[in-house]
Amino acid sequence: MTFIELTVLGVSLIAAYIVYKLTKLANFFDNLGIPYVKPIWPFGSDVKGLLMREHTTSTVSKMYYELEPHKIGGYYLAVRPTIMIRDPELVHKVYATDFGHFVDRGIPSNPKRDPLEGHLFLLNGAKWRFMRAKLSPIFTSGKLKFMYAEMKKCVDTFIAHLEKTVPFGKDIDMKEDSVGFTVEVISSCAFGIEINSIGNPNSEFVVYANKVFNATTTTILKLITRMISPWLFDLLRLKQSPQEIEDFVMKVVKDSFHHRLTTGYSRNDIIQLLLQLKEKGSVEVEEHEKDEDDHQETMYQMSHSIEKEVVELDDGLLGAQVFVFLVAGFETTSSTIYHMTYLLSQNQDCQDKAREEVNRLLAKHGDFTYEMLRELTYLSHCMDETLRLFPPVPFMFRVCTKEYTFPDGTTIPKGTAINIPVYCLHHDPKYFPEPEKFKPERFEQPITRGAYSPFGDGPRICIGKRFALVEIKLAMARLLHTFRFLPGSTKKDKIIYHIRNTGWHHWRPCNYSHSLTRIASKKWASRLRRTFRTHRGPFDSFSDPTGSVPLCHFSTVRPVQERSIRTGRNNFGPKPIFH
Numbered sequence: 001m002t003f004i005e006l007t008v009l010g011v012s013l014i015a016a017y018i019v020y021k022l023t024k025l026a027n028f029f030d031n032l033g034i035p036y037v038k039p040i041w042p043f044g045s046d047v048k049g050l051l052m053r054e055h056t057t058s059t060v061s062k063m064y065y066e067l068e069p070h071k072i073g074g075y076y077l078a079v080r081p082t083i084m085i086r087d088p089e090l091v092h093k094v095y096a097t098d099f100g101h102f103v104d105r106g107i108p109s110n111p112k113r114d115p116l117e118g119h120l121f122l123l124n125g126a127k128w129r130f131m132r133a134k135l136s137p138i139f140t141s142g143k144l145k146f147m148y149a150e151m152k153k154c155v156d157t158f159i160a161h162l163e164k165t166v167p168f169g170k171d172i173d174m175k176e177d178s179v180g181f182t183v184e185v186i187s188s189c190a191f192g193i194e195i196n197s198i199g200n201p202n203s204e205f206v207v208y209a210n211k212v213f214n215a216t217t218t219t220i221l222k223l224i225t226r227m228i229s230p231w232l233f234d235l236l237r238l239k240q241s242p243q244e245i246e247d248f249v250m251k252v253v254k255d256s257f258h259h260r261l262t263t264g265y266s267r268n269d270i271i272q273l274l275l276q277l278k279e280k281g282s283v284e285v286e287e288h289e290k291d292e293d294d295h296q297e298t299m300y301q302m303s304h305s306i307e308k309e310v311v312e313l314d315d316g317l318l319g320a321q322v323f324v325f326l327v328a329g330f331e332t333t334s335s336t337i338y339h340m341t342y343l344l345s346q347n348q349d350c351q352d353k354a355r356e357e358v359n360r361l362l363a364k365h366g367d368f369t370y371e372m373l374r375e376l377t378y379l380s381h382c383m384d385e386t387l388r389l390f391p392p393v394p395f396m397f398r399v400c401t402k403e404y405t406f407p408d409g410t411t412i413p414k415g416t417a418i419n420i421p422v423y424c425l426h427h428d429p430k431y432f433p434e435p436e437k438f439k440p441e442r443f444e445q446p447i448t449r450g451a452y453s454p455f456g457d458g459p460r461i462c463i464g465k466r467f468a469l470v471e472i473k474l475a476m477a478r479l480l481h482t483f484r485f486l487p488g489s490t491k492k493d494k495i496i497y498h499i500r501n502t503g504w505h506h507w508r509p510c511n512y513s514h515s516l517t518r519i520a521s522k523k524w525a526s527r528l529r530r531t532f533r534t535h536r537g538p539f540d541s542f543s544d545p546t547g548s549v550p551l552c553h554f555s556t557v558r559p560v561q562e563r564s565i566r567t568g569r570n571n572f573g574p575k576p577i578f579h
């Protein structure tokens with residue numbers, strides 16, 4: 001055979017292989033008998049979302065309604081067939097009952113090349129089990145009580161900052177201030193260091209933390225390459241995390257370890273627990289610290305049953321865990337505080353009721369104690385309702401790790417991607433009548449299992465759930481006690497969701513021109529503005545298929561000092577409120 005003939009044969013074989021693969025992919029759902037949303041090759045069914053022409057949550061929500069009334073339906077995420085689970089009962093199976101078939105999230109990661117990707121959220125299989133079992137004791141309610149003292153100090157500073165910087169009646173950006181607060185909490189509880197991020201958006205930690213979520217053109221291009229072709233991404237030896245973020249996180253972790261080891265300094269924080277893990281191979285849990293709820297008990301058992309160390313607990317791996325606590329911990333909690341103040345400003349009767357509860361229990365306990373927080377039932381419902389309307393993680397991914405047969409007999413092969421459309425289920429009138437209304441009372445009744453999961457569920461449920469709930473509740477109780485939230489005074493003050501925010505939250509409200517100037521020079525801002533249009537969150541008419549529910553109106557939140565409460569700090573009885 002001549003060289004030319006060999007080349008032609010080689011090219012033909014590769015072309016035939018590609019055609020075979022594409023045909024197989026194109027017929028994926030037809031072969032399984034699953035209804036699906038038609039794709040545009042190779043961009044998939046959610047082409048607008050992939051190309052950042054629309055908020056991803058909007059695209060997923062549209063597909064959710066397109067697939068009505070099927071319990072499961074398909075779509076293509078770029079070229080990857082993905083199954084959307086639309087039925088709460090099936091969602092619960094995927095999360096919990098049949099977890100053994102859906103252990104991983106299926107998000108590509110390569111900790112060898114990118115050490116920051118070796119964290120819990122991205123780890124798979126045995127490595128995830130090992131790490132989760134080792135880390136679970138970090139957030140027992142016993143350990144949380146110790147961290148509570150640190151949280152309280154941060155809330156004191158937060159309130160003092162607002163009192164000082166918010167002139168009476170002036171609109172403020174609650175998102176920015178909440179970020180400063182939650183970054184301070186997590187760095188204080190994780191690293192044991194005060195970083196003075198409250199009221200200081202230029203603090204080093206805040207700047208780096210924000211960089212993780214504010215995607216640049218390069219990071220978006222890398223993400224798209226990785227989604228369409230993970231092998232090409234690896235072949236090109238690309239890295240998702242910017243080097244400067246990796247250097248920053250690793251330096252902070254190494255310095256913290258070094259400081260503790262050389263000075264013998266000890267503190268009840270996450271770094272100390274990770275050091276314990278590194279030195280002794282496990283985190284000590286006192287009998288009284290164990291919790292009955294969630295899946296913690298299973299995790300304790302798992303942590304004892306795991307004898308073989310499947311991963312080496314080196315600084316890189318531990319640094320990655322600190323990184324995920326920082327990243328997963330600050331954005332989710334700050335956006336919940338922000339959205340909650342927004343919703344309470346729109347629903348003054350709920351705000352009054354929540355404040356009345358806070359003041360009543362404060363009078364009973366004399367201080368904002370850990371025990372007091374547990375009794376704040378109505379405030380908890382307000383928090384649940386906020387997380388229903390604005391889940392920081394609007395959809396969850398899983399991958400089928402073992403062939404699985406649904407109750408209707410449909411069998412999906414190993415490797416199939418799964419999407420749990422949390423946001424859509426939270427807004428589906430079948431499970432939450434009048435879904436766009438803020439009604440905390442709905443949580444007084446049992447909720448359909450599987451229809452509500454802002455923290456996920458099953459063994460992979462958010463590990464920081466308890467930490468987050470305590471932090472948000474404490475902050476909100478203190479804020480309600482001191483301030484009244486009112487809608488922003490100008491119509492221009494709308495929450496704008498930035499299409500370019502990547503990561504798993506997709507929910508970051510930010511001032512568009514602000515973030516544009518951060519990612520590009522002013523000269524380029526208007527050009528970019530034309531290219532990447534702003535989007536006002538996924539609140540289109542699709543979230544209410546009947547079209548009868550009024551759409552949300554956005555405005556920023558204006559906390560106004562309640563002078564009467566301010567003048568009598570130790571007099572906790574209900575007080576008249578002056579606007």
Ligand code: HEM
Pocket residue numbers: 120121122132324325326328329330332333336391392393396397453454455456457458459460461462463464465467468
């Ligand atoms: C309002 C606050 C928060 C929300 C709504 C939230 C939500 C979530 C969700 C939905 C998941 C995925 C669960 C699943 O796939 O089933 C998750 C995972 C995770 N979260 Fe959170 N989270 C919050 C706060 C936190 C905090 C404060 C931390 C750490 C201090 C944290 C650390 C993590 C980690 C490490 C994972 C991965 C767990 C694993 O795969 O084993 N989160 N979170």
